[in-house]
Amino acid sequence: MQVTVKVTRRGQTTIPKELRERFQIKEGDQLLVEITEKGILFKVIPRLEQLAGIDAKYGEKEEIKREIEKLREEY
16 A cells, blocks of 8 residues: 655645554554665554553463562562
């Protein structure tokens, strides 16, 4: 998919609605700008609430809580 956008005199551009919806980009979100061999790459930085449960495959909630408490006691 290719989309043409215009850059304003202040260096700003608009991400088309279709792409914002597809990548769930909302006002206030942060994007990582990376320079690659092919050009500029924008990556969405996930919001904290999107990361909830991301490590669920590594153990049960109670088991992880116990491990965290154990680490806190050792610290």
